[in-house]
Amino acid sequence: MTVATSVRSLESKDRGSAPRLPRSPRGGRLAKRQQRPGMWFALPAAALLALFFAYPLAVSLLQSFFSTSGGETTFVGLKQYARLFEDPLVGQSLINAGLILVVQVPLMIGLAVGLAYLLNQAWLRFKGGFRLMTFLPAITTLVAYAVVFRVMLATDGGAINQLLGIFGVAPVDWLNNEWWARVALIGAITWRWTGYNMVIILAGLQSIPGELYEAARIDGAGRWQTFWHIVVPQLRPVLIFTIVTSTIGALQLFDENFVLTGGGPNNATLTPVLYLYKVGFQQFDSGYASAIAWMLVALTAIISLIQFRLMREKA
Template identity: 80%
Template sequence: MSTTSREREQGTTTARGTRPTGPPSAPARSRTLGRRLQRPGAWFALPAAVLLVLFFAYPLVTSLWQSFFATSAGTSTWVGFDQYARLFEDPLIGKSLFNAGVILVVQVPLMIALAVGLAYLLNQSWLRFRSGFRLLTFLPAVTTLVAYAVVFRVMLSTDGGAVNQLLALFGAAPIDWLNNEWWARVALIAAITWRWTGYNMVIILAGLQSIPGELYEAARIDGAGRWQIFTKIVIPQLRPVLIFTTVTSTIGALQLFDENWILTEGGPNDATLTPVLYLYKVGFRQFDFGYASAIAWLLVVLTAVIAFIQFRLMREKP
C-alpha cells in the first residue's frame, strides 16, 4: 500500500471517531489535574458550608418566613404583611429609629474625625513612644463590651460616681447621667466613642502608612503646607478606608445593643432605645417572635439602604 493510501485510511479512521493514540495535550492534562485538586478542596470546604447553612442561611430564611405569622396561645397563624403594616403604627419603632439616627449623625462623624486625627498624629516620625501610644489608644477595642459598659455605669452613677466626684472638685453640681433623657444620650455616645475610636484609628493608620512618601515630598517641593497636604493628599488617599470605617460604624450604630442595655436598659423614657434593643424586648420578653422578625428585616433593609447611599456619596468622582 502506498504512503498516500495509508494517510487517507488514517484520516478516515480519525474522522469516524476513533481516539488518536499518543500522550494527551497540555491543556487536557491541566484540566484533569485541576479537577483532581478540586475534590479534596471541596471536602475541606464542606464543614464551613454546613455551618454557614445551619447558622446563617437557615435562620435568615426562617426569620423571614416567621415574620408572616402571628403567635397566639402557642398557635401560629398566617397574617401576611400585617406584621410589617404594624411597624408603621408602632410609636416605639419611630422612637428607636430616631435614637439610632441621633447616634448615627452625632457619634459616627465624631468618632471618625477623632480616629483620623489620632492616626495622623501617631503616624508622625517626630513623635516619641509611638508604639506605646498606639497600644493605649487601641486597648479599649479589646475590652469586652459588658465589662466596659459596667465600668461606665459605675463611673456615671449619680451618687458617688467618679465623674460627678471630679465635677465636684471644680464646684459643679452633680449630673444625673443615666436618668435624664439628654444626658443619657450623651453618656451613651461618650461610651461608644471611647470603645471604638481606637479600632477605627488602627484601620486608618494602616491606610496612612500605605500612602507613598513621594506624594508628600512632591507637595512640599511645590510649597504646600501641612493643612494643604492633609486635605489635598491624605484625605483623598484615605477615601477607601474612610468609606469602610464609616459604613461599618453606621452598621454598628444601627445594631447597638450591649451598651444601652447595660447602661440604661433603653431608658429613661425610651431615650436610648435602639431598634435591636426593642427587637430583643419584643421577642424575648413579649415572646412575639413574628413581630420581632419583621423588626429585624426592617433593620436589614435600612442598613442596606444607608450603606448604599454612603457608598454612592463617598465614591471617587470621575
C-alpha cells in the same frame, strides 16, 4: 494616532484573528479532579455556615409572616410589616439610632483620623505606648466596659460627678435624664471604638507613598493643604470602610444601652436591636421581632449603599 495606540490595535487584531483551540475534555476532567480536594476541605465550613447563618435567616424570614397567639400560629402575610408603621416605639428607636449615627459616627471618625495622623508623625516619641493606650478600649469586653461606665456615671458617688464637684459643678443625673443619657451613651461608644478605627486609618496612612509628601513639599504645600489634597484622597477607601462599619454598628447598637440605661429614660436610648430583644424575649412575639430584624437589615443595606455611592462620586 500614537504609536502605543496603533500597537494596541494591532495586538487586538492579532488576538481576534487567532483561531481558538478546542478545549481538551481530558483537561477539563483533570481540572475538576484537582478541585475536588478543595471542595471537600470547604464542605465543613459551608455546612456550618448553612447551619448557623443561612438556616436562622430563612427561619426568621419565614416567622415574620406568621403570628402566634394562644399557642396557635397563623399566617398573617405582610401584617407584621404593616405593624411597623403603626408602632411608635419603632419610630422612636429609629430616631435614637439616627441621632447616634449623625452625632457619634462623625465625632468618632474625626477623632480617629486626628489620632492616627498624630501617631504617624516622625517626631512623636513612644509611639508604641500611645498606640497601645488608644487601642486598649477596643479589646475590653462590651458588657465589662458598660458596667464600668455605669458605675462611673452614677449620680451619687460616681467618679465623673466627683471630678465635676472639684470644679464646683453640681452632680449630673447622667443615666436618668433623657438628654444626658444620650450624651453618656455617645461618650461611651466613642471611647470604646475610636481606637479601633484609629488603627485601621493609621495602617492606611502608613501605606501612602512618601513621594507624594515630598512632591507636595516641593510645590510649597502647607500642612493643611497636604492633609486635604494628599492624605484625605489616599485615605478614601479606608474612610469608606470605617464609616460603613461604624454606621452598621450604630444601627445594631445593643450592649451599651442595655447595660447603661436599659433603653430609658422614657425610651430615650431605645435602639431597634434593643426593641427587637424586648419584643422577642420579653413579650415572646417572635413574628413581630423577626419583622423588626428584617426591617433593620433592609435599612442597613440601603444606608450602606448610599454611603458607598456618595463616597465614590466624591472620588
